[in-house]
Amino acid sequence: MLSKSQARTFFLGGTIITFVVFLGLSWTSLTKEVPKRTHEENLTADVIAGKHLWESNNCMGCHTILGEGAYYAPELTKVVERRGEGYMRAVLSSKVPWAPRSRKMVAHNFNEVEVEQLIEFFKWIGNIDLNGFPPKPDYKSTNNLK
Amino acid sequence: MKYNSQKLAYWFFALSMLLLTLQIIYGFIMAFAHMGFDGLHEFIAFNTARAVHTNLLVVWILSGFMGAAYYIIPEEAEHELVNVKLAYVQLISLALVGVVAIIGYHFNYWEGRKFLEIPRPLDYLVVVNVLTFLGIIVTTLYKGKKRTTTSLVLTMGLVFAALLYLPGMIWFDNQTMDSFFRWWVVHLWVEGVWELIMGGILAFLLIKITGVDREVIEKWLYVIVGLTFISGILGTGHHYYYIGVGKTWLIVGGIFSALEPLAFLAMALFAVSMYRKGEKKHPNKIALSWTLGTAITSFVGAGLLGLAHTLPQVNMYTHGTLVTAMHGHLAFWGAYGMIVFAIISYTLPNLTGRKLYDSTTGLLAFWLSNIGMLGMTVAFGVAGVAQVYLERKMGMDFGDVQKEIEVHFFVLAICATMFATGIGFYIYEFIKYGQPSKEAIQN
Ligand code: HEM
Ligand code: HEM
Ligand SMILES: [Fe+2]
Numbered sequence: 306m307l308s309k310s311q312a313r314t315f316f317l318g319g320t321i322i323t324f325v326v327f328l329g330l331s332w333t334s335l336t337k338e339v340p341k342r343t344h345e346e347n348l349t350a351d352v353i354a355g356k357h358l359w360e361s362n363n364c365m366g367c368h369t370i371l372g373e374g375a376y377y378a379p380e381l382t383k384v385v386e387r388r389g390e391g392y393m394r395a396v397l398s399s400k401v402p403w404a405p406r407s408r409k410m411v412a413h414n415f416n417e418v419e420v421e422q423l424i425e426f427f428k429w430i431g432n433i434d435l436n437g438f439p440p441k442p443d444y445k446s447t448n449n450l451k
Numbered sequence: 452m453k454y455n456s457q458k459l460a461y462w463f464f465a466l467s468m469l470l471l472t473l474q475i476i477y478g479f480i481m482a483f484a485h486m487g488f489d490g491l492h493e494f495i496a497f498n499t500a501r502a503v504h505t506n507l508l509v510v511w512i513l514s515g516f517m518g519a520a521y522y523i524i525p526e527e528a529e530h531e532l533v534n535v536k537l538a539y540v541q542l543i544s545l546a547l548v549g550v551v552a553i554i555g556y557h558f559n560y561w562e563g564r565k566f567l568e569i570p571r572p573l574d575y576l577v578v579v580n581v582l583t584f585l586g587i588i589v590t591t592l593y594k595g596k597k598r599t600t601t602s603l604v605l606t607m608g609l610v611f612a613a614l615l616y617l618p619g620m621i622w623f624d625n626q627t628m629d630s631f632f633r634w635w636v637v638h639l640w641v642e643g644v645w646e647l648i649m650g651g652i653l654a655f656l657l658i659k660i661t662g663v664d665r666e667v668i669e670k671w672l673y674v675i676v677g678l679t680f681i682s683g684i685l686g687t688g689h690h691y692y693y694i695g696v697g698k699t700w701l702i703v704g705g706i707f708s709a710l711e712p713l714a715f716l717a718m719a720l721f722a723v724s725m726y727r728k729g730e731k732k733h734p735n736k737i738a739l740s741w742t743l744g745t746a747i748t749s750f751v752g753a754g755l756l757g758l759a760h761t762l763p764q765v766n767m768y769t770h771g772t773l774v775t776a777m778h779g780h781l782a783f784w785g786a787y788g789m790i791v792f793a794i795i796s797y798t799l800p801n802l803t804g805r806k807l808y809d810s811t812t813g814l815l816a817f818w819l820s821n822i823g824m825l826g827m828t829v830a831f832g833v834a835g836v837a838q839v840y841l842e843r844k845m846g847m848d849f850g851d852v853q854k855e856i857e858v859h860f861f862v863l864a865i866c867a868t869m870f871a872t873g874i875g876f877y878i879y880e881f882i883k884y885g886q887p888s889k890e891a892i893q894n
Contacts, residue, residue, distance in 0.1 A: 309670040316677035323684045330699060338697040343627045353624045363563035366498020371630060371694045372771030374565055377497045379849040380771060406850045409489055411496045430626060438693035440767050442846025
């Protein structure tokens with residue numbers, strides 16, 4: 306049967322090997338893949354300012370982005386594509402809580418500059434290559450097929 | 452209890468119970484908001500409630516871990532804690548940082564990164580606090596007579612947990628990088644180093660409760676933490692499927708994260724078989740229930756419900772939906788909530804010298820909270836699966852789907868009431884035990 310020192314070797318050996326592989330894969334991802342897939346060249350000052358607004362107001366406390374965050378309000382990764390900039394300007398600059406179907410969003414009361422920065426941020430997010438996320442709904446009713 | 456300084460543990464446990472109570476209140480605020488009753492919106496908006504709920508969760512669990520360490524390390528090392536006064540300062544500063552952070556969340560003072568909302572200046576205080584704690588633990592261990600595997604695994608878990616907090620403090624302009632390193636904290640904590648802490652506490656409890664030989668228990672402890680790291684480190688990849696890194700992670704993350712349940716399965720089998728094997732039957736039945744309970748519930752909540760959405764083909768649809776919340780609740784509760792309850796239930800009679808084993812209140816607390824939490828998990832699960840099909844498969848609008856699934860949050864609130872009642876009984880019992888006393892010291 307397995308002895309205690311063999312068990313310890315299993316623990317230490319396994320940990321060190323997988324950790325080294327993990328660091329290697331992470332390094333390749335961060336240096337080779339992320340710059341291309343996220344279009345790092347488009348990270349303008351506006352996009353970065355937008356990210357800062359996203360964080361300092363804890364938007365992730367209600368919404369998800371890249372599928373991460375809370376489940377109280379819509380996923381925003383492709384929001385520009387889905388709603389368009391006009392709609393977003395209305396939501397973001399609203400002075401009273403935006404409340405479609407009565408669920409309220411915090412009235413952040415962003416000024417014009419901030420609204421544009423947030424939109425730039427979302428445009429940049431929307432262009433990241435996410436391996437197909439979010440999935441395209443693929444339901445088609447068979448009843449309506451002639 | 453054998454050492455006077457072990458009394459410290461009591462105050463960390465008390466803080467833990469206080470913060471848990473607050474966490475539950477904010478949970479109800481969110482459940483009501485999901486039902487459409489957001490009357491508190493102006494004062495406690497959803498994002499405030501959520502940041503408070505999840506941060507209190509992390510702090511009460513950490514406070515429980517610290518209490519556990521302050522109890523276990525002296526006993527294992529056979530040495531009083533080295534600096535008890537400093538440890539009290541550490542306790543108070545932990546409580547203060549927690550309270551300041553939580554008040555800040557009500558005034559838009561936060562960092563808005565899920566689970567890591569604590570603003571940067573307070574992060575540094577957290578670091579100082581944890582270093583103080585580790586300093587006391589490691590010095591005690593160093594000066595002690597013995598360095599057992601149990602105490603080493605526990606300490607290793609605590610040290611790594613502190614180190615892994617640091618990647619979460621780096622500032623990135625790129626959201627993908629931000630997310631990438633956020634998981635080094637969140638994932639490598641709960642599916643890595645916290646399992647070492649859990650394993651260490653579990654081994655300690657099993658040694659005390661079942662009387663099985665230490666050598667046998669500690670051998671299996673190594674196997675369990677070995678399985679944890681071998682699967683869990685590369686398993687981080689299950690958070691890298693859809694955040695803007697390459698396809699390699701789909702394969703690596705898929706395979707290794709699918710192996711993660713093995714560590715939890717091993718933990719469950721380990722606890723049950725040690726219990727069967729043990730000849731000594733410790734009279735503290737409540738502690739035994741929580742000990743076996745945590746091993747089994749963590750396998751269900753983390754292992755099985757984690758496996759349910761960890762493959763990339765499934766995660767594509769469930770990623771960032773209420774399905775995640777279903778898993779998050781039972782996993783956190785089963786693994787880390789219940790292990791804290793187990794160590795509290797085991798230590799309280801020893802700390803206070805009052806042997807209230809086998810009380811009805813204690814058993815009610817166990818069953819009500821666990822059945823309540825299972826019910827909550829089902830409610831989140833039904834809501835989540837419905838959301839996945841309606842929104843991601845059929846293409847219904849987010850808000851319309853939320854209207855459809857409101858009803859499940861009524862069920863959630865009912866089960867949460869049951870859960871909270873159980874917790875209420877537990878805390879009532881905790882208070883009834885009274886404070887630790889000198890008379891309780893036995894050699
Ligand atoms: C005690 C251990 C565990 C705890 C406390 C835990 C908790 C959590 C939490 C809180 C989240 C949400 C994180 C976020 O979005 O920021 C999460 C996500 C996830 N967990 Fe776990 N988990 C545990 C173990 C596991 C295991 C063993 C597996 C796999 C077999 C797993 C699979 C997943 C997956 C795939 C996600 C991502 C869900 C998504 O894409 O939205 N978890 N977990
Ligand atoms: C009365 C009891 C509770 C209620 C009503 C409740 C309710 C909720 C709600 C509504 C959310 C937010 C979901 C969203 O973003 O829309 C949430 C998040 C969360 N709660 Fe609770 N909760 C309760 C107790 C607990 C307990 C005891 C734990 C842990 C032991 C816990 C752990 C979590 C975690 C980890 C999250 C984040 C999940 C994620 O992001 O996937 N909750 N809770
Ligand atoms: Fe994970």
